[in-house]
Amino acid sequence: MSAALDWIDKYGDLDHDGFVEYGDHAPRGIRNQGWKDSHDSLLMPGGKPAERPIALVEVQGYVYHAKAGLARILDRLGETGAAQQLAIEAGDLRRRFEQHFWQDDHQFYAQALDGAKELVPSITSNPGHCLFSRICDSERADIVTDRLLAPDMFSGWGIRTLSASSPHYNPMSYHNGTIWPHDNSLIAAGLRRYGHTEAAQQVVTGILEAGIRMPSFRLPELFCGFGRDTRFGTGPAEYLVSCNPQAWGAGAAFHLLQTALGVFPDATADRVFLSPMPIPLARSVEVRGMRVGTGHLSFRVTYDGGRPEVDIVDAPDGMAVILDDPPAAD
Structure with a gap:
């Protein structure tokens, strides 16, 4: 754990602004290095790819979750000094996160900060992971919850990766409009962590109802983000090259079950x-x-x-x- 924390602080923050980023280390390779790793998953409003280094919104939440959680563990183990230091670092990250990632005009967190510290303003599922990590301010978490369940984000089967109102939206795009069960499982767990049980229930039920309409009742890697329409007994449109079975999809089933049962x-x-x-x-x-x-x-x-x-x-x-x-x- 010490080595991981050392990497976060010394190597993960490429420009020493207090946020973990990814950037250019080789002339070839994957351009986008978050979980949404397709070439067009991080676009500025005009369609131009965001310039690196990139600080993804959800990654800051992962860092906060790691430091705040480890602080509690160390405190229980009697390592008070180390626990207090990590708690201070987590609190400082949370304050800076709210200052730099929140968009007053959109009333939502940005997808990322680009290399010039400009906001990537797309309305995406990424900030839903910040509910899971608990980095969000409680009042803003309420706003994020409502936004994620709005019709342009929630299809009826789950939460889309990108808002249907975005100019880049495509319900058949790998990361720009499809629905990923693992993504939704993290969001549903986060909704419960902030006390939004009815919203979590809506997400869990949508994904499970999609799953029972899939081949062999499996949750796939992803499926298309078209709005729910069961007039003809149909389920969500399958993404033709989605892996099924797939580890994330399989793991999402158990994460959703934990959220549904409320086991903590x-x-x-x-x-x-x-x-x-x-x-x-x-x-x-x-x-x-x-x-x-x-x-x-x-x-x-x-x-x-x-x-x-x-x-x-x-x-x-x-x-x-x-x-x-x-x-x-x-």
Whole structure:
């Protein structure tokens, strides 16, 4: 962990402005080095590619999440000094993030800062990851939630990678209008972290309803971002070269399940929060032998008309199972 933190601070910040960036290190290679790594996934309003080095909005959230989370771990381990230093660094990053990435005119976070520190103003799914990392100010998180669930972003099957109102939008473009289950799983988890359970339910339900209409009931790498239309019993349009199965898509299923069940372990405090949200499609879910700290938790959730009922089958001695959401992010 020390080596990773050292890389973030010494090598990840190419121009020493306090944000992690990627830039040019070789004449050949991938131009865009975030998870949206296609050549046209990061465009300025006129269609010109953003100039590097690039500080992606979600990457700053990952850095914040790492430092803030590790600070809590170190504090529990009694390494108070190191914990306080990381907490200070995380807080400073959060303040600078809000100052530099928020767009007053769009009421949304920019996709990135380019090499000239100009905002890349596209309305994308990327800031949804910042809900997952908890870097967002709570009031702005409310605004981001509403924006992500607006019709130009939420297709009915999930949240698009790019707003349908963008001039670059194409529902069949790899990163400029399609829907990625893993992307949505991170966003749904973030929505719950800020207490937006109904919004999280909408995203989880959309992706699951898409999944049951896919071959072999698998969540694919991605699918097209056309608006939902079930008049003829159809599902979302498949992206023809999407990998299926694919690791991100498969992992998204479990992440979505965790969000749907509201499972938030806190092993260092000997407690687990468990707060399933209503899922219209579900009948029952049983989890057996889930590792929490040094023990194992088993529980069953049954749904009566979509409403969940929880039965704790087995819980470790001394482990508190709290049937509620954890405190929302500050």
